Amino acid sequence: MEELQGLRKTVNNYLGLIFKIGLCLVILSSFFFFTNLTTEMFDSAKFVVLIIFTGLLLVLLTLKFTIADKVTFVRTPLDIPLILLLVVGIVSTFLSSAPYVALLGNQLKIHGSLVSLAVYILFYFILVNNLKNIKNIRWIFTLTIVASQVLAVASLLTYSGVKILPGPWVHGINFTPTGSNFSTTAILALLIPFIVIQILTSSKPILLILNSLFLLLSGLAIALTGTWATWIGALVALLLTVAAIAPIRQISRIRPISLIGLIGPISLIGLITALSFIPPLSGVKNPIYTQAQNFPREIQLSFVDSWKISVSAFRDSPFWGTGPASFSFDFTNYKPVEFNTSKFWNLRFDLPFNEYLQVLASLGGIGLVALLSLTALFISSAYQTYMTYRSDRSYSESEKVTLAISGLIFFIILALHSATLSVWVIGLLVLASFMVINQENNPGLFSFKPGLNEQNNFKNMFLKIAGNISNPESLKETIRIDALPGILLTIALALVLFAGFFGGKFVLADYYHRLALNAVAENQGIVAYNNLIAAEKLNPYNDVYRTDLAQTNFALANAIATAKAPTEASPSGSLTDQDKQNIQILLQQSISEARTAVTLSPKSAINWEILAMLYRQISGVAQNALVFSLDAYGRAIFQDPLNPNLRVSVGGVYYAVKNYDMAIRFFTDSINLKPDFTNGYYNLSVALRDKGDLTNAQALAEKLLTLIDKSSPDYKTVSDYLDDLKSRVASGSTKESEIQPPASKETGALQQKELPKVVDVGNPPNNIATPSAVKKPNPTPTPKP
Secondary structure, eight states, rough: OOHHHHHHHHHHHHHHHHHHHHHHHHHHHHHOOOTSSSSSSSSHHHHHHHHHHHHHHHHHHHHHHHHHTTTEEEOOOOHHHHHHHHHHHHHHHHHHHSHHHHHHHHTBBOOOHHHHHHHHHHHHHHHHHTOOOOHHHHHHHHHHHHHHHHHHHHHHHHHHOOOOSOOOOOTSSSSOSSSHHHHHHHHHHHHHHHHHHHHHEEEEHHHHHHHOOOOOOHEEEEHHHOHHHHHHHHHHHHHHHHHTTTTSSSSGGGGGHHHHHHHHHHHHHHHHHHHHHHHTTTOOHHHHHOOOHHHOOOOOOOOOHHHHHHHHHHSTTTOOSSTTHHHHHHHHHHOOGGGGGGGTTTTSSOOOOOHHHOOOHHHHHHHHHHHHHHHHHHHHHHHHHHHEEEEEOOOOOOOHHHHHHHHHHHHHHHHSOOOHHHHHHHHHHHHHHHHHHHSSSSSSEEEEEEEOHHHHHHHHHHHHHHHHHOOOOOOEEEEEOOOHHHHHHHHHHHHHHHHHHHHHHHHHHHHHHHHHHHHHTTTOOOHHHHHHHHHHHHHHOHHHHHHHHHHOOOOOOHHHHHHHHOOOOOOOOOHHHHHHHHHHHHHHHHHHHHHHHHOOOOHHHHHHHHHHHHHHHHHTTTTHHHHHHHHHHHHHHHHHHTOOOHHHHHHHHHHHHHHHHHHHHHHHHHHHTTOOOOOHHHHHHHHHHHHHHEEEEEHHHHHHHHHOOOOOOOHHHHHHHHHHHHHHHHTTOOOOOOOOGGGGGOOOTTTOOOOOOOOOOOOOOOOOOOOOOOOOOOOOOOOOO
């Protein structure tokens, strides 16, 4: 018995030590860890640290249960919403049209996938079961605040043009170690309550001075590099914290030096913020304004567009959504037609306006209910704590009210912007810490011991869990279940080993993909090809590796054909039989990889477009390649129906085979989708001219000229083209012109019609995927659920 007690004590000590060290690493990595060894430099590295920490603590926690011969865990009001989110994510992944994307993330971004959702939720449960008391929470947030100030200084230095790292790392004045300025400023906003309450309540001058400096650095970083979402979050955090302190320690009772420590930084922040918005007056230079204007802000999809997209996705998949990491597909499928009139019309967004619309689209109505429940339950507990702190003069738990305010700010930021990995990590740390402190006087523990009466105990357990939502005051429960600790340990070990094996393979695959991208940048095609082959073998489920390998295969084949093509000195060219065989193999592999990519992710318009472009590029050496190209373009349009560029591409294919009627139809579609689309007008005008409709061709060219800036080089090109049209109309000339639509040009070495057809792409489809014509549309109405 004594040996067993000693073993339990040893495990507890090691568990506590590993938890402290691991949590420090998670926090620091969320702030500062990034690497150029992976395709995505920021979130991938941070997620690896997070999943290692979570998996290790999960195994140690279940080992502790096994040694103690009972399962004891802390339950909080947030448990059921989080578990429901995970269940919805799992079901939604299985029902998704692209399950591999839903499981592992889209375009090599792990955040938003089912794997990331599962790790975040496990991370929360690990936190609430290891943050034992307020002492642990204090030192954790002390570390977090100090680290955040280093982050703020780094952001301010890069904002001012100071290179804190060598050139390959720092690419611009908006560089920040978290990966985005929103992440950095959102984290700083979450920590504002901790700093302000220290300023107003601390009796030590050194702490007052230090926290005033922290407030200044945080405020400047938020004001200069943040978005309006983090501006609002920081302002609300400041107001709520001051309002919480004022009633119980009247403003007159607060030490003057504390007021100076608060008002001084705020005044300086306000002054610099004002200067960043005021342009130079009367010739006086304002470098703060100039720097603010030159700072590249992050682009956020508007609320109206996000709402229309998310509700449309909800309409078609009301319960489980379209799947984790699927918003980029929802965007292309459901974006409103008026989006084409915005200045970001040519971009594809993978995140909506905020986290709630993200969940509505990807996890459906059930997922949104779970997230809203999570929000409401926390706000309810936080509001009670906040009001008690304001009204009860004897209530002295400043950490608890600080965490309550910080948690409220977290949900405000979720309502104003889509979250990132770093924001979720710090946000979950805040929520878990608040719940631990909130449960200290009202324990919510479950203890499972081997024994009898399992059925009744399971029934009582779930009744208690349900009751815990409205009544956090619960007693310790003992459930007698034979072998449960050992079963949980086995499951945890199996889960961690499974995740470690495949996770290691996927990380190594991403490393090879990064090497391939580096090789492409250095024009080393063979090296890129070999690295992509290695990446694909390790992770055959990633459609990005497939499309990259497809394009690399084509580029190598095209390079061989171009280098040894016929010239004046060698009219027959210098291609050997081996060269021809290599070209044939490379092109066959290119098409095969692109086809596999659309199988793995059939909702991706990008993948279909790449397949269509490859078919078109090999039209000279593959029979029926243009038919396959038109079919792939049609399927791309089915996934991105309001994209005018895709319509122009299809029109270009039809123009190349002199099917002017279909070319005109698709060029017309493009300008109906985007009435100011200059490329569409130019291609349509040329197609009309070549069909013989000179009058309408001239009218379109005149319209086009009004859409182009006179200082643009394109203005002269269009002006010369219009003069040519006018002379043709005047003379009635119908001779063929050298001017062709840009969309129809076939200049590739493998597009020449006289080349032998050596690539077999299969029998053409019986019915080409042809989208219907587009009328001049009205603005997309807001869909109703």
